Amino acid sequence: MTVRRIPTTQLSSRGAGALRRRLAVGVLVLLSLILISLSFRSGDDGPLTGVQSAGSTVLRPFAVGFERVAQPFRDAYSWADSLFGARSDAEQLRAEVRELRQRAIQSEFALQENDYLRRLLRYLDGPRFPGDFEPIAAEVIGRPAGAFAQAIVIAAGSRNGVRVNDPVVTADGLVGLVTRVTQGTARIQLLTDQEAAVSAVDLRTSAPGIVRHARGTRETLVLDRVRKQDVIRVGDEIVTAGWRAGGLSSLYPKGIPIGEVTSVGQTDTDLFQQVQIDPYVDLGSLDAVLVLVPAERRR
Amino acid sequence: MSAGRAARASALVFAAAMLQAVIVSSLVLGGGAPDLLLVVVISLGLIRGAVPGAIFGFAGGLLVDLITLDTLGITSLVLTLAGFWAGRYAETTGRGRGLAPLVAVGAITVLAGVFGFVLHYMLGDDVVARHALVTALAPALILNLLLALPVHALVRATVHEGEAAELSREVEVVV
Numbered sequence: 001m002t003v004r005r006i007p008t009t010q011l012s013s014r015g016a017g018a019l020r021r022r023l024a025v026g027v028l029v030l031l032s033l034i035l036i037s038l039s040f041r042s043g044d045d046g047p048l049t050g051v052q053s054a055g056s057t058v059l060r061p062f063a064v065g066f067e068r069v070a071q072p073f074r075d076a077y078s079w080a081d082s083l084f085g086a087r088s089d090a091e092q093l094r095a096e097v098r099e100l101r102q103r104a105i106q107s108e109f110a111l112q113e114n115d116y117l118r119r120l121l122r123y124l125d126g127p128r129f130p131g132d133f134e135p136i137a138a139e140v141i142g143r144p145a146g147a148f149a150q151a152i153v154i155a156a157g158s159r160n161g162v163r164v165n166d167p168v169v170t171a172d173g174l175v176g177l178v179t180r181v182t183q184g185t186a187r188i189q190l191l192t193d194q195e196a197a198v199s200a201v202d203l204r205t206s207a208p209g210i211v212r213h214a215r216g217t218r219e220t221l222v223l224d225r226v227r228k229q230d231v232i233r234v235g236d237e238i239v240t241a242g243w244r245a246g247g248l249s250s251l252y253p254k255g256i257p258i259g260e261v262t263s264v265g266q267t268d269t270d271l272f273q274q275v276q277i278d279p280y281v282d283l284g285s286l287d288a289v290l291v292l293v294p295a296e297r298r299r
Numbered sequence: 300m301s302a303g304r305a306a307r308a309s310a311l312v313f314a315a316a317m318l319q320a321v322i323v324s325s326l327v328l329g330g331g332a333p334d335l336l337l338v339v340v341i342s343l344g345l346i347r348g349a350v351p352g353a354i355f356g357f358a359g360g361l362l363v364d365l366i367t368l369d370t371l372g373i374t375s376l377v378l379t380l381a382g383f384w385a386g387r388y389a390e391t392t393g394r395g396r397g398l399a400p401l402v403a404v405g406a407i408t409v410l411a412g413v414f415g416f417v418l419h420y421m422l423g424d425d426v427v428a429r430h431a432l433v434t435a436l437a438p439a440l441i442l443n444l445l446l447a448l449p450v451h452a453l454v455r456a457t458v459h460e461g462e463a464a465e466l467s468r469e470v471e472v473v474v
Binding site: 021024028029033034036037039052055059062063141142143148149151153185186187194284285 | 320321322324325327349350353354356357360361363364365366367368369370371372373375376379383415416419422424431
């Protein structure tokens with residue numbers, strides 16, 4: 001009969017080991033709770049903001065590096081994915097080009113007429129997109145995990161001229177709004193975030209509403225608060241309203257495309273119509289965005 | 300844990316945190332995305348024990364919160380407890396079981412999802428329960444389970460130590 005030792009872990013479940021273990025995890029949990037409390041209470045100018053800003057600045061080169069390494073794989077995936085629908089997409093795009101060519105000619109005439117009439121009336125207007133803004137192009141370097149935040153982090157911050165509440169777009173349309181800024185990075189709240197809301201209008205009828213995230217979905221938007229008497233059709237384009245009232249104004253300039261109406265419905269009991277929108281921007285696969293900085297700020 | 304292994308484990312957590320924040324979070328399949336950092340922290344807890352699991356969970360969570368400019372401490376708290384639970388499971392009932400990584404990843408993904416939801420709800424975030432606990436959590440659970448065994452093998456190869464016998468305090472009688 002022989003006796004041999006069994007390998008076990010360093011900490012047993014009883015005695016001093018257990019006490020050390022509980023102490024260690026207790027300290028870490030307490031530290032986390034202190035961080036949450038300080039971070040949550042202090043907002044954007046508290047004691048932790050500097051720490052977070054410095055940490056984010058230090059980690060930025062790594063995030064950019066990882067993003068660059070991942071980009072070819074992401075592109076390869078997108079390329080393979082797009083192959084499946086290439087034929088039907090091409091057909092649809094040809095039809096769209098024909099229609100848009102017609103509309104571009106009409107729009108050019110309308111634009112010239114509009115410009116002439118504005119000068120004639122000395123019409124005063126709010127800031128317009130894109131003329132009154134200068135875009136800052138930035139790479140997307142981070143995305144919070146989980147279902148709790150619809151946000152991205154970009155590689156441009158206060159030293160690039162980005163400020164809180166600056167609108168963010170891509171060539172396709174509206175992305176969201178800057179909600180936090182450090183020296184070298186900024187956090188963007190996407191349109192699909194539960195707390196995002198954008199005043200918008202139907203481009204065809206000028207029916208106003210508020211674009212919000214559709215509850216219980218990931219990337220669907222709704223045009224809320226649309227009156228029942230307003231006629232909205234499937235296929236209508238929804239753009240930002242850019243309203244001004246007294247000293248207040250919308251955070252988003254007028255005329256940024258948001259999405260296309262995919263369904264319209266109403267019930268007898270509901271005060272407003274239920275309008276669902278498919279956003280133009282694919283918010284799930286953003287690689288780069290444009291932060292719109294007012295031209296007057298950059299001068 | 301020796302300095303070399305601690306450094307390797309730290310590098311692994313750092314890489315997992317960066318990958319999670321930069322790439323993995325955007326790989327949404329069926330409404331949910333995998334959580335590579337959670338799986339790595341669970342594996343570290345299973346292999347190295349409750350305290351290292353909690354420490355690496357805290358550090359990884361802090362990194363993610365810093366990169367994503369999220370409320371500091373939320374991910375740290377969730378991952379600290381995840382690493383600790385995984386470690387305790389390995390030190391008690393999960394010891395020597397081949398399916399321990401799958402069981403731990405499955406159970407902790409669900410618990411972390413529910414805990415995260417409660418935490419965000421308590422902080423006043425507008426979170427839809429059905430989306431957080433069903434639409435996003437179910438695919439995340441499947442994706443994390445798919446990652447569990449390969450990630451566990453990678454973590455084991457990186458930080459496992461074979462000489463734990465020197466720490467033994469129990470004996471077994473072999474006839």
